[in-house]
Amino acid sequence: MSPAQRYHRRELIAGLRTLATFLDGHPQVPVPRYGTVRVSVHTNYETDASSEVEAIAEVERIAALLGTTPTVENGHHVAGVDFGSVRYEAVLITQAAMDRRAALDSYRDAIALDEIEGA
Structure with a gap:
């Protein structure tokens, strides 16, 4: 895996974690009700x-x-x-x-x- 690929991978994982934390802390923000993300x-x-x-x-x-x-x-x-x-x-x-x-x-x-x- 190239350095650029490793960086992108880390950024994606960090973004997913940040999104999960944000949604957990802001229950008034809607999430998809049906289907799969x-x-x-x-x-x-x-x-x-x-x-x-x-x-x-x-x-x-x-x-x-x-x-x-x-x-x-x-x-x-x-x-x-x-x-x-x-x-x-x-x-x-x-x-x-x-x-x-x-x-x-x-x-x-x-x-x-x-x-x-x-x-």
Whole structure:
């Protein structure tokens, strides 16, 4: 780990602790009522992986460190662990999955629901 990476890691951890302390001391400040707060590491951008294969391997490596098994669904490789309503996860979305989503979204402007009679 480079000095810059170590610094960023320390700053992130310190920021999370500061946030927790602040929220604990200010009960009038709302927090998310539903769902999970996520800390997501996208292995194709936030690790040293230089290919999709390496990024998938990184999800698997992180899963082992977390003591869990990655899930793979529709090109999404995810390994995570929950700490109450906070989740830490490593994520890789394959290029094929992103391409499928882009193809689906390419039709978005072709549909105008407000133009359908009775809508």
